[in-house]
Amino acid sequence: MFRDQHHLRRKIARVDGLEGDELAKLCTQIEKSFRDSCALVERRQDRGVRIHYPDNLPVSQQVDEIRAILRKHQVVVIAGETGSGKTTQIPKVCLELGLSDKGLIGHTQPRRLAARTVANRIADELNVExxxxxGYQVRFSDQSQPETLVKVMTDGILLAEIKNDPYLSKYQAIIIDEAHERSLNIDFLLGYLRNLLHKRKDLKVVITSATIDVERFSKHFGGAPVISVEGRTFPVEVKYQPASDGDDASLPExxxxAIEGIIQDERDKKWRIGDVLVFLPGEREIREVAKHLRHSEWRDTEVTPLYARLSNEEQSRIFKGHSGRRIVLATNVAETSITVPGIRYVVDSGLARMSRYSVRSKIQRLPIEPISQASANQRKxxxxxxxxxICYRLYSxxxxxxxxxFTDPEILRTNLASVVLKMLDVGLGDVRKFPFIDMPESKLWNDGFKLLFELGAVSQNNKITSLGREIAKLPIDPKLSRILYQANESDCLHDALIVVSGLAIQDPRERPAEKRQAADQAHAVFxxxxxxxxxxxxxFNVYEEQRQTLGSSALKRFAQKSFLSFMRMREWREM
Structure with a gap:
């Protein structure tokens, strides 16, 4: 239930060898922990909130059913279309059931942007600060406290907590949101929770997903009940608009x-002006399309980007009221993690960046690929x-x-070295017997072990070494972590930290297609x-000198002039 329980449990297991002052000290510590825990429970119960459910959300109509099934079962799978309200309303159901009285309600999101926006939305609906x-916790930011009732976090944060608290004892309920995305972290958490539930009979687990292959989640948890939330939607017309044969029209064109087609449709159907959500594969494509659209002669039209590396202020713009038409240019972060309000039209490029690992070349790539049918339907x-x-698809x-x-789960298309190291560090036994929903092939496991052996993180018999435990402490790729430990021994840690952090993020140097020569000249300085x-x-050193002397606006101008991404440079420094 609280942070120190597991630590005390281990001490009590060794109490037979204690006597005199040591035994008295342990008893005092246990007594103090018990008093602190009781006081914390009392404070949490005093922080009750008034709960109501918006009438316009489909999930609100099934709150009684969800509450009854969750009270009866340890695991519940909730399936519903994006926008049905499950992300924001399920934590409130858990609050009503008293699942925050003696511990936290943990609520995971696949992305930092989603974690912040979901926490904001829940706080607003409960009328609390x-x-x-x-509260919420993401990398570099923790906006929570011991008395917090609902903690929204990235799934990576919850995974990191397993090392020091394998029983997840401070949580009374855990909600794994957007499980259909099947990221590496989500698959790991689903397997870990399946094993943990036998030891934590008091723990409630809610798995929420879009209506994509939800029976697999139910089967994974021994036939857990599935609640389907029907979305209240209007008819959506799909129009296919592929580039014609021989047509070299660019993506911005x-x-x-497509947007000109939307404007014409509105005239023909005599519809009111509506907002447009455009799905694009990455930041570069968003910038190119935004620049192109801003030269169009459309009246009362606002073009707004949406991707994970934007500042909180820029991200929050899409939730604010506006007049006229808003065109939101987004990556797949808007596919399932965030509901952009007021969208009437979708333009789907049919593309996304997908991480792919090649066992033969030992390279993890991030190519742009066509999305699956399930993802296309999510976007629609x-x-x-x-x-x-109307959904315009820019393909046939x-x-x-x-x-x-369906999209391939990440665990089937990534290097498994970091997964193997994390599992060995936590002490989960034979990694090939871990209950993953989709078990990777033997060649992927062998490749992960081979890399860790080359780094000195595991021995010849695949046991974790002391160096491996040190490497596992850093939340980066094991190869980069190994560089830092070698740099420390070679007395060049300061410079290595800068280089490794730069390698751990996306390259901050920008090279727009129409300004390649100017970008190359600007980058030649470095x-x-x-x-x-x-x-x-x-x-990094040149930019850091400028950061310490220039104000925020002047630094942004320097970054623009130098063809550097201001947001990525900030992420580099934080890393």
């Missing part, structure tokens, strides 16, 4: 043509919430039919002819 009864479901909608219907039904690593070091 963010950081008190409702295709998006512009983002419109039709406020009125009849034949292309859609030929795509795979270039070291002998080493790409020395180039990164010089880039």
């Amino acid at each position: 963010l950081g008190n009864q409702v 295709q998006v512009q043509q 479901g983002r419109c039709g919430r406020v009125a009849e909608g 219907e034949e292309d859609f039919v030929g795509r795979p039904q 270039k070291d002819v002998d080493s790409d690593f020395a180039t990164l070091l010089k880039l």
Whole structure:
């Protein structure tokens, strides 16, 4: 239930060898822990909140059913279309059931942006200040306290807590949201919770997912009940608009043509002006399309980007009221993690960046690939919430039919070295017997063990070494972590920290297609002819000198002039 319980449990197991002062000290510690725990329970119960459910959300109509089934079962799977309200309302059901009286309600999200926005939304609906009864924790930021009732966090944060608290004893309920995304962290948590539930009979687990293959989640947890939340949607028309044969129209031009088609549809159907959500594969494509659209002569039109590395202030713009038409240019962060309000039209490029690992080349790539049918349908479901909608797909219907039904889980397309190391560090036994929903092939496991052996993180018999435990402490790729420990021994840790942090993020150097020569000239200032690593070091040091002398606005201008991403440079420094 609280942080120190597991630590005390281990001490009590060794109490037979204690006597005299040591035994008295242990008894005093246990007594103090008990008093502190009782006091914390009392404070938590005093922080009750008034709960109501918005009438316009489909999940609100099934609150009684969800409450009854969750009271009866340890694990519940809730399936519903994006926008049904399950993300914001299920924590409130847990609050009503008293699942925050003796511990936290943990609520995981796949992305930092989603964790912050979900926590804000829940706090607003409960009419409480963010950081008190409702808090959140993401990398570099913890807005929670011991008395917090609902803690929204990235799934990586919850995974990190397992090392020091394998029983997750401070949680009374855990909600794994957006489970259908099947990220590496989500799959690991689902397997770990399945094993933990036998030891924590008091722990409630809620798995929420879009209506994608939910029976697999139910089967994974021994036939857990599935509650389907029907979405209240308007009809959505799908229009396929592929580039014609021989047509070399760029992605920005295709998006512009789709929006012009939307404007014409509104005239023909005599509809009111509606907002548009455009799905694009990455930040570069968002910037290119935004620049192109801002030159269009559309009246009362606002173009707004949405991706994970934007500042909180820029991200929150999409939730604020506006007049005229808003065009939101987003990555797949808006596919399931965040509901953008007021969307009537969707323009789907049909593309996304997907992480892929090659066992043969030992390289983890991030290519742009066609999305699956399930992802395409998720994107289509983002419109039709406020009125009849239209989804423009920038590819053909034949292309859609030929795509795979589901996206491959991340665990089947990534290097497993970090997974193996994390599991060995936590002490989960034979990693090949861990209850993953989809078990990777032997060649992927063998490749992960081989890399860890080369790094000195495991022995020849696949046991974790002392160096491996040190490497596992850092939340980065094991190869990068190993560099830091070697740098410490070689007395060059300061410079290595800068280089490794730069390698751990996306390259901050920008090279727009229409300004490649100017970008190359700007980047030449930082270039070291002998080493790409020395180039990164010089880039960071020059930027850091400017950061310490310039104000925020002047620093942004320097970054723009130098063709550097201001947000990525900030992430580099935080890392």
